[in-house]
Amino acid sequence: MPIKLNGIIKLATVTALIAAGAPCRPAHAPGQVATITIRAGRSLNTFRPDEALGACVDGMEQGDVARVYTPANIAAMRSAGLRPLAYRLRTELGVEAWHWNPAGAFSDAANRRGYWTSDPTPGAPIATCNGYVLPRRGSTIDQANNRGYSRIDDGDPASFWKSNPYLDQRYTGEDNRLHPQWIAIDLGARQSVDALRIRWGEPFARRCRVEFWQGVDPSDSQEMPDNGRWAPFPHAECRAPSGGDPLHVLADRPVQARWLRLVLSDSSGRGPAGSTDRRDGLGYAVRELYVGRRDSAGALRDLLAHAPDGKRQTRIYVSSTDPWHAESDLDRNVEQPGFDRVFRSGLANGRPALVPVGLLYDTPENAAAEIRWLEARGYLLRGIEVGEEPDGQYMSPEDYGALYIQWAAAIHRVDPALKLGGPGFQTAILGWQYWPDPHGETSWMRRFMAYLKRHDCIREIAFFSFEWYPFDKIGAETGKQLLAEPRLLATSIARLREEGAPAGLPWILTEYGYSSFAGEPEVDLPGAILNAEIVAQFLSLGGSAAYLYGYEPNVPIYEVGDRSNYGNLALFLSDDRRSIRCPLPTYYGAQLLSERWAEPGDAVHTLYRADCDLPRVHGEQPVTAYAVQRPDGRCALLVLNKDPVRAQRIRILVQPPGGRGAVCPDAEAWQYGPAQYRWQAEGQNGRPARNLAPVRTLLRAAGTLTLPPYSLTVVRSLRPMRM
Secondary structure: OOOOOOOOOOHHHHHHHHOOOOOOOOOOOOOOEEEEEEEEEEEEEEEOHHHHEEEEEOOEOOOHHHHHOOHHHHHHHHOOOOOOEEEOOHHHHOOEEEEOOOOEEEEEHHHOEEEEEEOOOOOOOOOEEEEEEOOOOOOOOOOOOOOOOOOOOOOOOOOOEEOOHHHOHHHHOOOHHHOOEEEEEEEEEEEEEOEEEEEEOOOOEEEEEEEEEEEEOOOOOOOOOOEEEEEEEEEEEEEOOOOOOOEEEOOOOOEEEEEEEEEEEEEOOOOOOOOOOHHHHOOOEEEEEEEEEEOOOOOEEEOOOOOOOOOOOOEEEEOOOOOOEEHHHEEEEEEEEOHHHHHHOOOOOOOOEEEEEOOOOOOHHHHHHHHHHHHHHOOOEEEEEEOOOOOOOOOOHHHHHHHHHHHHHHHHHHOOOOOEEEEEEOOOOOOOEOOOOOOOOOEHHHHHHHHHHHOOOHHHOOEEEEEEOOOOOOOOOHHHHHHHHHHHHHHHHHHHHHOOOOOOOOEEEEEEOOOOOOOHHHHOHHHHHHHHHHHHHHHHOOOOEEEEOOOOOEOOEEOOOOOOOEEOOOOEEEOOOOOEEEEOHHHHHHHHHHHHHOOOOOOOEEEEEEEEOOOOEOOEOOEEEEEEEOOOOOEEEEEEEOOOOOOEEEEEEEEOOOOOOEEOOOEEEEEEOOOOEEEEOEOEOOEEEEEOOOEEEEEOOOOOEEEOOOEEEEEEEOOOOOO
């Protein structure tokens, strides 16, 4: 879910993956006609547009929900033809608790604090709801607005981080050694370290093992290390039988390290003074941490920067966070649209919607209450995504599995038939990995599935979900990226299958787009081309549904690259009040998919392979095509020309198994390219200089069709065809 602030992709490796020299230049003679052959007879997959071609809505900043959800905006959004809806949860990325219903109760009602449960009884319509900052937060950065900070190095001995109590054996039913909690520190560069001091909170860890990263340090300080191993300091074991803040000597000679990790064990099980909630005493709490080298007098020279500001403090990451908070922790700037506002807007189009429950920073009681409320309201539910991006929050697959099982049990006590799924992976081009377990296994997927199997809970996952934003480095080498994306997606899906992603279950892209960062390609033709390809290819590879991110109208913003690189994920360009000014190419691309390529409705479509015989450019095909037989019997072909400057002439053949290709019969074609659209880049005032709808032409049997550069074309037979 944009905007993500940690390194999703190792850019150096991805650059190598997509290196393709100059933009695509097929080595064929001018005027040559390329052939696209539809391989009939053997289908790749089937889908229903009212289930497969969707969009999602997300949390926004204060006041934006009311500005976006206007009748005019809603009507325009629905006109894109994307029928199913997914609701995304920004609070999970922002390390915040979610009051999905503003009415409810804290566990410590007298003091308006503790563990929150929203009211499951429907009352007044819910228009907006909010996230709540977690005062026991441990991570310096987050993937939402990134205005929070770690309490471990904030310079305030009264504040503290605490791990999630639901990972304690009282809730997991397992020995705590199977769910070790940890603190990771990024010193920013290799430093000499030989000692540390921990100012413990309540409950404290009686034992702590201190390790340093031995291997390749990441080039980006926002990435966690993944190429090496955690090695213990010579005096790695630290004991604190009564808490306090003793100095621990880690080595007789300083060790050079950038990354350190504290692995905590043997909780004191004692909560803060005056607490009566047993969850306060489960897990581990640290008030402040000091790391460095002893001077000649034996005093510690601290290397950490302590500040109540994530930009100034040393970066710290933690295994989990306690969802405890107070009424005063309301974050008005993290605003989620209320369920009533979303469902009553018409954006769900009368179809069951995919909705989330909070997991990483929430409670199973609050999740169960949400389901009771939604079903009491009579809202149709396609399924429940349990949490969002646990991999991006550095949660271990075993910890996520333990929480998933608890949440599943609580939800299924309300509705045993409700379909649950996850884990809602963030995009990871090079695979979803985690630090090695005792057997050396690093695959997040394989370990998560193994955890469910060991606990006889594999039946609790009814669909598998992940997000797809293939490029962090946006605004440069766009032509190469368009060429490379199909291989990146195919490779990632193959890896997931090899690592044990559930076979036979629906696979869902709960979000997709060009990048999790804003940039100009998203508001230009490449954004529309890439979106269309992601959906058609994902369905061809066996996917069940894909939900476009950027349903809400938005303005151009700058995030990465040079200062001219303004853009956003959006179907519509808006003004500062979020009123629609005009459609963007992604809108017309969505319409071509949902209304020209597919036949709107609930009937089954069948996908077939389509090949282009153009010479490949450094191993990649500059023209790609996706064929579908619609319920009306007609064949439709989506054709994408990813060359930014060259047009391509094509003819279309349909080839049955073992037979010769036959020319496509008379057809109609809709085309969208440079003749219809041109972006005028002017920073935050950027806008379309030309903005026309796709054009329709007729294509006679055995005729040829010219594909403009950077274009989308849908060719559809005028009569039914046997495939």
